[in-house]
Amino acid sequence: MIIFSKVNKWYGEYQALVDVNAEVKKGEVVVVCGPSGSGKSTLIRTVNRLEDIQGGQILYNGHDVYGVDSNLNTLRSRVGFVFQNFNLFPHMSVLDNITLAPTKLKGLNASYVKTKALELLDMVGMSHKANAYPNQLSGGQQQRVAIARALAMEPPAMLFDEPTSALDPEMVGEVLSVMKSLAKEGMTMMCVTHEMNFAREVADKVWFMDAGRILEVAEPETFFQNPTHPRAQSFISDIRA
Amino acid sequence: MSQFTQGLEKVLQGDYLDIILRGIKMTLELAALSWLLAMVIALSLVVIRLTNHKVAVAAVAGYVSYHRNIPTLVQLMLWYFGISSLFPYELQMWLVDQNAEFIFAAIALGLCQAAYFSEDIRSGMRAISSGQTEAARALGFGYLRSMRYIILPQGIRNALPSLINHTILLFKNTSLAMAIGVVELTYATREVENYTFLTFQSYLVCTLVYLFFSLLLMFCGAIFAKKLNKVYAR
Numbered sequence: 001m002i003i004f005s006k007v008n009k010w011y012g013e014y015q016a017l018v019d020v021n022a023e024v025k026k027g028e029v030v031v032v033c034g035p036s037g038s039g040k041s042t043l044i045r046t047v048n049r050l051e052d053i054q055g056g057q058i059l060y061n062g063h064d065v066y067g068v069d070s071n072l073n074t075l076r077s078r079v080g081f082v083f084q085n086f087n088l089f090p091h092m093s094v095l096d097n098i099t100l101a102p103t104k105l106k107g108l109n110a111s112y113v114k115t116k117a118l119e120l121l122d123m124v125g126m127s128h129k130a131n132a133y134p135n136q137l138s139g140g141q142q143q144r145v146a147i148a149r150a151l152a153m154e155p156p157a158m159l160f161d162e163p164t165s166a167l168d169p170e171m172v173g174e175v176l177s178v179m180k181s182l183a184k185e186g187m188t189m190m191c192v193t194h195e196m197n198f199a200r201e202v203a204d205k206v207w208f209m210d211a212g213r214i215l216e217v218a219e220p221e222t223f224f225q226n227p228t229h230p231r232a233q234s235f236i237s238d239i240r241a
Numbered sequence: 242m243s244q245f246t247q248g249l250e251k252v253l254q255g256d257y258l259d260i261i262l263r264g265i266k267m268t269l270e271l272a273a274l275s276w277l278l279a280m281v282i283a284l285s286l287v288v289i290r291l292t293n294h295k296v297a298v299a300a301v302a303g304y305v306s307y308h309r310n311i312p313t314l315v316q317l318m319l320w321y322f323g324i325s326s327l328f329p330y331e332l333q334m335w336l337v338d339q340n341a342e343f344i345f346a347a348i349a350l351g352l353c354q355a356a357y358f359s360e361d362i363r364s365g366m367r368a369i370s371s372g373q374t375e376a377a378r379a380l381g382f383g384y385l386r387s388m389r390y391i392i393l394p395q396g397i398r399n400a401l402p403s404l405i406n407h408t409i410l411l412f413k414n415t416s417l418a419m420a421i422g423v424v425e426l427t428y429a430t431r432e433v434e435n436y437t438f439l440t441f442q443s444y445l446v447c448t449l450v451y452l453f454f455s456l457l458l459m460f461c462g463a464i465f466a467k468k469l470n471k472v473y474a475r
């Protein structure tokens with residue numbers, strides 16, 4: 001579903017991604033972890049070209065993301081992306097946040113889109129707030145709406161960049177449980193997160209990154225019990241501590 | 242006192258009242274047209290500037306600083322007496338038939354006000370977090386559509402207080418158009434004064450009319466802002 005081959009990226013002189021080769025298979029849940037500044041956000045943001053790459057290739061659902069023929073906006077509309085800071089549109093109701101892209105970009109019928117949006121809100125447990133505005137919601141509620149907004153475009157895969165890092169601890173659970181149920185339904189997911197319990201329970205693979213490289217790809221059990229790379233070992237003993 | 246009220250009555254009836262009412266109508270028309278023109282240009286300037294294209298940014302910055310640093314009166318004169326003379330003869334003749342002074346006043350005031358409006362909106366947009374643009378882009382909205390549906394509506398909301406102030410300024414500035422012969426309220430008032438020699442009464446009426454409309458604008462603006470804020474409940 002998402003294939004990184006020899007991906008290299010520089011911010012000026014600084015190389016943020018170094019020869020990244022990896023694959024997220026259809027229906028897989030991949031958790032990307034690693035110390036701060038290791039390039040996790042950079043990597044996940046290259047998939048929908050929020051960041052450009054300078055070398056290598058990324059295939060998303062069979063499309064060459066950086067190919068000359070790929071239509072950027074169409075590509076992006078097929079990638080579900082969830083941000084750390086939710087980034088809901090504050091001037092629109094919850095419902096309008098969700099229906100905006102399907103109506104304006106896909107030109108779908110308004111009442112159909114609305115019905116679907118209400119189903120999605122129901123799924124994330126937010127249908128009672130359909131007419132509320134984002135700043136009337138808690139962080140956890142906003143993030144659940146943001147997930148519904150991304151799902152409304154019916155993307156074949158969902159990307160999460162630290163979806164719970166901006167949340168108060170008591171709200172982390174509600175967002176993770178929405179993500180878990182998505183995973184259960186077979187959604188392909190790539191998640192940057194520090195929630196190691198989520199990784200343990202839900203992930204099919206854990207990618208460990210450091211200094212712009214993927215140093216280890218393993219099943220969560222193996223990764224947490226017997227990490228092979230020394231950096232991964234120290235990372236895990238750090239989070240245990 | 243009775244002499245004063247008699248004067249006031251005289252100004253407020255018959256032909257004189259008629260002149261003043263026509264002046265008010267002209268002022269409102271001029272304000273409305275130049276406001277519309279200013280808003281359209283301002284929005285275009287904002288969108289052009291946000292492309293971050295070097296030439297585009299420089300052009301917009303030049304436009305803004307030109308219009309903010311030249312007195313509006315001079316710009317009115319320049320358009321009416323200067324730029325119009327560069328037009329082909331037929332167009333000049335046609336414009337004369339079409340109430341040229343009104344058209345040029347609207348253009349000059351609109352262009353000038355656009356500079357202020359665009360700066361208002363731009364600073365309103367600066368307050369929007371970059372996450373908004375990213376979210377819009379990530380959903381697949383291109384540049385123009387993310388502007389239209391996501392960025393501009395928020396920018397305008399943030400800019401509302403200064404837009405209202407500048408709208409009132411524009412309304413008052415329509416009085417400058419008398420210098421090129423537009424018979425708006427101030428011009429009309431001077432005419433009434435010339436006929437009646439009732440200087441104080443004439444300008445009192447004029448003052449109250451301006452005050453009324455300025456306050457009305459402020460009031461409507463406040464209601465509009467309140468409505469928006471309720472919607473966005475911060």
Ligand SMILES: Nc1ncnc2c1ncn2[C@@H]1O[C@H](COP(=O)(O)OP(=O)(O)OP(=O)(O)O)[C@@H](O)[C@H]1O
Nearest residue numbers: 011012014016034035036037038039040041042043
């Ligand atoms: N726009 C940028 N310009 C220059 N350097 C950048 C830019 N964005 C990120 N970097 C650098 O690239 C490296 C990787 O950043 P990235 O945000 O991908 O890290 P991360 O793994 O997501 O970290 P965190 O866990 O703190 O979110 C960091 O060293 C960072 O300083």
Ligand SMILES: [Mg+2]
Nearest residue numbers: 040041042162
């Ligand atoms: Mg990050």
